Amino acid sequence: MSRAVLSLGSNLGDRLGFLKSVLDGLGPAVVAVSSVYETEPWGVEDQPDFLNAVCTVDDPARDHWAWLHAGQELERAAGRVRERRWGPRTLDVDVVTVDGVRSDDPELLLPHPGTPTRATVLIPWLEIDPEAELPGHGLVRDLLAALPAADRAAVRRRPDLSL
Numbered sequence: 001m002s003r004a005v006l007s008l009g010s011n012l013g014d015r016l017g018f019l020k021s022v023l024d025g026l027g028p029a030v031v032a033v034s035s036v037y038e039t040e041p042w043g044v045e046d047q048p049d050f051l052n053a054v055c056t057v058d059d060p061a062r063d064h065w066a067w068l069h070a071g072q073e074l075e076r077a078a079g080r081v082r083e084r085r086w087g088p089r090t091l092d093v094d095v096v097t098v099d100g101v102r103s104d105d106p107e108l109l110l111p112h113p114g115t116p117t118r119a120t121v122l123i124p125w126l127e128i129d130p131e132a133e134l135p136g137h138g139l140v141r142d143l144l145a146a147l148p149a150a151d152r153a154a155v156r157r158r159p160d161l162s163l
């Protein structure tokens with residue numbers, strides 16, 4: 001069994017459509033999907049707001065590399081081009097965790113090192129798994145509680161949108 005947590009983001013073009021393309025592409029592997037969140041950009045702040053969501057996926061035939069490659073293939077299909085780090089993109093698929101796998105390969109860092117400080121990942125993940133734990137970092141709810149209130153306030157659920 002290989003269960004992964006994926007973080008999805010889009011801030012260019014048909015944002016909701018690009019997020020949906022991930023769920024369509026992964027099909028029966030999708031186990032749970034969060035609400036859609038409208039989020040203020042972090043990193044590079046001079047860019048449009050993102051839509052973010054998190055999903056969990058499960059497929060005995062896929063290992064952690066296969067989840068990375070599946071995400072990259074979906075990014076390509078969304079017309080993503082290599083741009084500046086943390087800049088705008090049609091679709092970003094990050095592999096947050098895969099079971100308890102730890103990796104320091106720069107092509108696939110696990111758990112994804114940005115996770116502990118990103119409310120854009122922690123809030124949707126907590127929604128679909130209230131007991132979630134980030135390997136090596138503790139409970140997601142505790143990580144989220146440790147973030148500045150402004151980071152949490154910058155992540156707003158969009159009840160009018162769904163995946």
Ligand SMILES: Nc1ncnc2c1ncn2[C@@H]1O[C@H](COP(=O)(O)OP(=O)(O)OP(=O)(O)O)[C@@H](O)[C@H]1O
Binds near residue numbers: 068093094095108
């Ligand atoms: N856990 C991971 N999930 C997705 N990509 C990863 C992961 N670890 C390393 N990478 C590598 O990161 C590169 C893609 O980086 P990308 O341009 O998406 O970074 P970014 O989204 O701007 O920043 P960040 O990685 O901090 O979210 C790819 O080469 C990919 O191999």
Ligand SMILES: Nc1nc2c(c(=O)[nH]1)N=C(CO)CN2
Binds near residue numbers: 008010039085092120
């Ligand atoms: N709100 C928000 N900001 C970002 C995001 C993202 O997914 N959401 N992704 C980035 C590049 O990985 C850079 N900044």
